[in-house]
Each structure stands twice: as C-alpha cells, then as structure tokens.
Amino acid sequence: MAKAQSAFVCNDCGADYRKWQGQCSECGQWNTVQEVRLGKPAQTTGGAASFTGYAGGKASEVKLLKDVSLQDLPRFSAGMGEFDRVLGGGFVPGSVVLIGGHPGAGKSTILLQTLCHLAAVKTALYVTGEESLQQVAMRAQRLGLPTDKLNLLSETRVESIVDTAHALQPQLVVVDSIQVVHLDDIASAPGSVSQVRESAAFLTRYAKQSGVVLVLVGHVTKDGSLAGPKVLEHMIDCSIMFEGDHDSRFRTLRGHKNRFGAVNELGVFAMTEQGLKEVSNPSSIFLQRNDQVTSGSAVMVVWEGTRPLLVEIQALVAESHLGNPRRVSVGLDQNRLSMLLAVIHRHGGLMLGDQDVFVNVVGGVKVVETSADLALILALVSSFRDFALPQDLVAFGEVGLAGEIRPVPNGQERLREAAKHGFKRAIVPIGNAPKDPIAGLNIVPVKHLSEALEHL
Numbered sequence: 001m002a003k004a005q006s007a008f009v010c011n012d013c014g015a016d017y018r019k020w021q022g023q024c025s026e027c028g029q030w031n032t033v034q035e036v037r038l039g040k041p042a043q044t045t046g047g048a049a050s051f052t053g054y055a056g057g058k059a060s061e062v063k064l065l066k067d068v069s070l071q072d073l074p075r076f077s078a079g080m081g082e083f084d085r086v087l088g089g090g091f092v093p094g095s096v097v098l099i100g101g102h103p104g105a106g107k108s109t110i111l112l113q114t115l116c117h118l119a120a121v122k123t124a125l126y127v128t129g130e131e132s133l134q135q136v137a138m139r140a141q142r143l144g145l146p147t148d149k150l151n152l153l154s155e156t157r158v159e160s161i162v163d164t165a166h167a168l169q170p171q172l173v174v175v176d177s178i179q180v181v182h183l184d185d186i187a188s189a190p191g192s193v194s195q196v197r198e199s200a201a202f203l204t205r206y207a208k209q210s211g212v213v214l215v216l217v218g219h220v221t222k223d224g225s226l227a228g229p230k231v232l233e234h235m236i237d238c239s240i241m242f243e244g245d246h247d248s249r250f251r252t253l254r255g256h257k258n259r260f261g262a263v264n265e266l267g268v269f270a271m272t273e274q275g276l277k278e279v280s281n282p283s284s285i286f287l288q289r290n291d292q293v294t295s296g297s298a299v300m301v302v303w304e305g306t307r308p309l310l311v312e313i314q315a316l317v318a319e320s321h322l323g324n325p326r327r328v329s330v331g332l333d334q335n336r337l338s339m340l341l342a343v344i345h346r347h348g349g350l351m352l353g354d355q356d357v358f359v360n361v362v363g364g365v366k367v368v369e370t371s372a373d374l375a376l377i378l379a380l381v382s383s384f385r386d387f388a389l390p391q392d393l394v395a396f397g398e399v400g401l402a403g404e405i406r407p408v409p410n411g412q413e414r415l416r417e418a419a420k421h422g423f424k425r426a427i428v429p430i431g432n433a434p435k436d437p438i439a440g441l442n443i444v445p446v447k448h449l450s451e452a453l454e455h456l
Helices: 081-087 107-118 133-144 158-167 195-212 231-235 282-286 335-347 370-385 411-420 448-454
Strands: 005-010 031-037 094-101 124-128 150-155 172-176 213-218 238-243 250-258 266-272 273-280 296-304 309-319 328-330 355-361 391-393 425-429 443-445
Touching: 031 172, 031 195, 081 238, 081 250, 081 266, 081 273, 094 107, 094 231, 094 335, 094 425, 107 124, 107 133, 107 172, 107 213, 107 273, 124 133, 124 158, 124 411, 133 150, 150 158, 158 195, 195 213, 195 231, 266 282, 282 309, 296 370, 309 370, 328 335, 335 355, 335 370, 335 448, 370 391, 370 425, 370 448, 411 425, 443 448
Parallel strands: 094 213, 094 238, 124 150, 124 172, 172 213, 296 391, 328 355, 391 425, 425 443
Antiparallel strands: 005 031, 238 250, 250 266, 266 273, 296 309, 309 355
C-alpha cells in the first residue's frame, strides 16, 4: 500500500518545506508552518499524470498567441453593476472566484440574490454545507427572491458535489463554504490546511475542464485575512473581500486579485430588508457632512480601481498629558501618519510632538494610496489651529519628505468628480493642474507644503 504523501506549508506565503520548523525562512513569520497531507500518490498511466488538463483542455496542444480565440469566453453579467465592476465586467466561464469576509458581512446573501436572478436564464447550482435547504429557502423567501429556477444541494463531500454538477451541467456553481467541504482521500478534518487546499484544487480542476463559473465562499481569521493556506489564493482567478462594520448598513466589496479585470476595484452596497442593494454613487454616502462647520475636516479624492471617490477625512489634535503622545489612525497607515507629522514640523513650522493625534476616514473606507497626504495635512493643521476649512474645498496630492507636493495618477478625472459634486475650490499638485479650466472649479496648483498652507 502506497504511503500517503505530506508536506509542510507556510500559511502566510505558501512556502514548502521538507520538515516542520517554527519560523518560515521566506516571510519570517512564526508558527505558520503546518503539515499538509496530500493523500494518495497520483496514479499514472503510461507516463501521463492523472492531473492532466488541470488548466482547462483535456489534451495539451501548442498554439500561437494570435490564434487563440477570445470568443470562447464571453462574459455574462451578475445582475448587479457594482458586482460586475469588481469582477471586471462580469463572470468569465471557467473562472474561479473566492469571496471572503467576516460572519454576517453578506456573502451568502449577495450570492443567493445573484443566483436566484441568473437562474432564470442560466442553469445555476447553490451548494450549501453550513445550512440546511430549509434555512436557505427561508432566507430567499424573506428577501422576496424568485425560487422556481435555482437548484439547491446540501452536501459537504467534494466528490458528490462534482458528480452532481456533471449530471446537472450548470453554468454557475457556488460552494458555501470551502472550509466545510472535504475529500475522502484526505484523512484530516474539514477546515484543516490539507482539506482546504486539496478540496479547492479538486473543484478548481473541475471548473477549468468543464468551463463552469465556480464561486467559493471563504472564512476569515481574527486579523481579517482569509483562512486557509496562502496557496489557495494562487489557485483561484479572482479574490474578493466583503468589508463593513456590523453597526453600518453599508458594505464594500473589494477586489484583491483579478486575472480578468482591475485589481483593488471597489463596489458599494447597502444592506436593507430586501437584501443588498447596490449604491451607484458611493461619493454621496461618504460625504454626508453636517451643516455645522467644524475644524479638522477635509475632503479628498481617492482613486479606487477604475473610478474616483470623494471621502471625508477627520483629524483631532489635542494636548497630550502622557509622556508618549498617542498616534491613532483608522483607515490610514499609521506609519505614514507619523511621517507626515514630521514633515509638518520640519517644513510647515508646526510642532505637534506634544499633541495627541487621532485620524479617521469617514464611512469605514481604507485608503491605501498616497494621494491622501495633502488632505490629511490640511485636516491636521485645521484641527491644531482650530479653524474650519471651507465646505467647498477639496484637496489631493502626495507629500514628500522634503515637503514637495508630488502629482498623482488620474488627476483630471479626480477634479471632474469634485466639480460634479459641487466643489468650488481644489488644492492640487502643480503637475495635476489641467491645461483647460474646469467649469465651476477654481484650481490652486502648489509645489511645496508651505504654499498649500498659505492658501488656507
């Protein structure tokens, strides 16, 4: 009897090792290397491995790049514009999509809504391993969804799921979730590293060979990252994360990986009694400012995926009574906040070393680009000097260590978005100043931080 193969894999970076070790030598993380049982060795026939056709075709053949036809992979819409935006234009046949998020974020809700509407024109299969069929039917009835076309299956055995899919021949399959399904050849329990890895590989192989769109639902860990081995993200074509606080009715769907579209694309939804409703104009919900003008508030234009987004940033600077002043940042990189405070001290003439600094991006948006530097500095100066910035002022730009204001990509589109929402004045890098004026918008180009502070 052949001995089962095993390997030791790092959950964070996916590095393989021959034996267990406490620290991963590739990424430097501790206690992330776990044993992965690979099951029985692959059976070979005449020198050909049983995994032939993993990437799609059942027989390998060499083609010129110009001879590859793109007409064989027509996209089809998910029925929601914001969902299609994150996917890059819709579902691609043969692709594998992984959706993760905290419990209660709305993963099962948006997938059930999508499948119930797509089932009217396409054959769809919803596989639930965490809920009974009655629970799924109750949710669909509560949301008022059509229930006469969608096929449901309650199963956790991967082999049975694939056999049912072969018989039904669906065009879209949802597996909820990948942490509860299992393969018979793997001895470990469902949810373990080996089960998640091999189950995802088995389902991915089926999707590539049959041209079925496969959607996997994944859980997240306490720190918000996707549970399971890192190699799981390498197998799939598109990785999406549902984000949003439980006390907020808005949810954001952010793309982290997409082989068929833009990365870091953002879709915004509102959770209602009838399920998730798409928000076509996200800037309107992030700019719900009070009529009372207060200090420490500024509006910036960030670039999310393929569109601009207007977001309000708030700062509070108060005298510290501690030996080590606090630096708290929500929605922004805290290290970058510390760097910008040093730039303000050196090139802005303001000493904030003895002040507590609190920064928050309104609406729960996470800003990862450097275009928020200028708006953040303006909000900090506004709070420190206790004067309010004009309500119709918008700013964006990257601030360097020498105090220079550097241009950012897509400056023209950002300014047009600000003008569309009624802003009258914009402080931007001189490299982003448009050649032709924008109607209704007074643009103030600046080269250095000191110039930007003079215009306040």
